[in-house]
Amino acid sequence: MLLSERREETALLGDLMAIPKFGTGTGLDRMRKLCRELLDLPWMSALDAIKVTGSNGKGSACAMIAAILGELGVRCGLYTSPHLLSFQERIVVDGQPIADGDLASAVHWVLARRDEYGAVHPGDQVGAFEVFTCLALHHFAQARPEALVLEAGIGGRHDSIRIVPGNLVGLTSLDLEHTEVLGPTLDAIACDKADLCPPGGILVVGGIEPAVRRRLLSHCRRQDVRVIDALEQVRPRALAFEGDRMIADLDLDGERWAGVEIGLVGRHQAENAAVAILLVREWLARHRPGIAPGELERAVRRGLAGVRWPARFQRIGRAPEVFADVGHTPGAMARLAETAGAVLRGRRIVLVTGVSYDKRVEQVVTPLLPLADHVICTRAYHKGSPAATIAEIVRRHRPQLPLEIEPRIEGAVERAITLARGHDMSVLIAGGLFLAIEAAQALRGKEPRDLRFF
Numbered sequence: 001m002l003l004s005e006r007r008e009e010t011a012l013l014g015d016l017m018a019i020p021k022f023g024t025g026t027g028l029d030r031m032r033k034l035c036r037e038l039l040d041l042p043w044m045s046a047l048d049a050i051k052v053t054g055s056n057g058k059g060s061a062c063a064m065i066a067a068i069l070g071e072l073g074v075r076c077g078l079y080t081s082p083h084l085l086s087f088q089e090r091i092v093v094d095g096q097p098i099a100d101g102d103l104a105s106a107v108h109w110v111l112a113r114r115d116e117y118g119a120v121h122p123g124d125q126v127g128a129f130e131v132f133t134c135l136a137l138h139h140f141a142q143a144r145p146e147a148l149v150l151e152a153g154i155g156g157r158h159d160s161i162r163i164v165p166g167n168l169v170g171l172t173s174l175d176l177e178h179t180e181v182l183g184p185t186l187d188a189i190a191c192d193k194a195d196l197c198p199p200g201g202i203l204v205v206g207g208i209e210p211a212v213r214r215r216l217l218s219h220c221r222r223q224d225v226r227v228i229d230a231l232e233q234v235r236p237r238a239l240a241f242e243g244d245r246m247i248a249d250l251d252l253d254g255e256r257w258a259g260v261e262i263g264l265v266g267r268h269q270a271e272n273a274a275v276a277i278l279l280v281r282e283w284l285a286r287h288r289p290g291i292a293p294g295e296l297e298r299a300v301r302r303g304l305a306g307v308r309w310p311a312r313f314q315r316i317g318r319a320p321e322v323f324a325d326v327g328h329t330p331g332a333m334a335r336l337a338e339t340a341g342a343v344l345r346g347r348r349i350v351l352v353t354g355v356s357y358d359k360r361v362e363q364v365v366t367p368l369l370p371l372a373d374h375v376i377c378t379r380a381y382h383k384g385s386p387a388a389t390i391a392e393i394v395r396r397h398r399p400q401l402p403l404e405i406e407p408r409i410e411g412a413v414e415r416a417i418t419l420a421r422g423h424d425m426s427v428l429i430a431g432g433l434f435l436a437i438e439a440a441q442a443l444r445g446k447e448p449r450d451l452r453f454f
Helices: 003-018 028-034 058-071 100-120 128-143 186-194 210-222 267-287 293-306 330-343 361-371 387-397 409-423 433-443
Strands: 050-053 076-079 091-093 147-151 168-173 202-207 226-229 234-242 245-252 255-262 314-317 322-324 349-353 374-377 403-405 426-430
Touching: 003 100, 003 128, 028 100, 028 128, 050 058, 050 267, 058 076, 058 147, 058 168, 058 267, 058 293, 076 128, 091 128, 100 128, 168 186, 168 267, 186 210, 202 210, 202 267, 210 226, 234 267, 234 330, 245 267, 255 267, 255 293, 267 293, 267 330, 314 433, 322 409, 322 433, 330 361, 330 426, 349 361, 349 409, 349 433, 361 387, 361 426, 374 387, 374 409, 387 403, 409 426, 409 433, 426 433
Parallel strands: 050 147, 050 168, 076 147, 168 202, 202 226, 322 426, 349 374, 349 426, 374 403
Antiparallel strands: 076 091, 234 245, 245 255, 314 322
């Protein structure tokens, strides 16, 4: 690529990252106008996209769905967020991220549509996730895969992906997050996310507490949405952890699939796999009815064994072992604590932690503390709470726990590795998405401040 072309693409990505995160009010009508010419395409009109929402696990479930469909020979487009190291991670067809030239073409197209819309509707701000979704749909319209798997941004009722035709929706989990947008209770959040599913559609639900599930069922009946309980249909059992993989027995409609290897680790990932399997099965029943049960099982085994999703309790270093996780809600941290406790049983752990200032800082930090034998409090360059704030929380909950403060993420990673090597410990980096990714960048010897997040 010519230097001038690379500079142009860098500038275009800078323009994308500069777009305000949220548009004016709710944006579905705005999205339909921005994407009108895409929505009118016969290919788009015939789509039956699989959409996934949830507080945690929706990206992992999307990756699993795409992997299984790929093993069945289905050409599949995958749209997820946020990106971790490269914007191209968000838009993938058949396992290949969008190429630089295709991204540049899509950016020019979308920004032109945005500017045309702004000229007609002055003062009506288009949000960044709306622009990113338009980018993905533009690319998919060129590639025309048979299936689309789309991850919601926030919620479901007003999410940008709701404009895409599709009657299959997964709801992986619920946590108190984005309450200013989705509502102050789990019930309100559940109903908002469930409304991603259109009337007459099917909602596959993962691990949700029984009281909320009952109220969700009532809401879905009123909306003419059929609910499938993933954990009743697919019962994950006998979880075992072997290195960087997990082995589970899955009971599907009374048939046991023993020894299924899953490339993502944790009980919650087995639950995400249950949601993914049922969404794939429902899609196949509509579009590939000739698929035999044995063929589905083989595709599930191959797809789940090969699935990878960065920084979901991922080993990012060895000698010493270093694990990173991008979870950033209290529920995600509770599941991480369960997973790390099982995988690292008997190991002493150096915890490197920090939380974004716009999260529920104390509720995110405290589930991790029982795991730790030593804590290093730090902060991400992007949105990080002061390290001293994190340290105060640690001292309040575990006053005897050895603790250090290292304001720079690079220094925290270096210190944790030195400590772990000297005392035969493992390192766990957790507390926030930005923290985990910046730490991984530092571990590779690159500059964390060069990362561009949204």
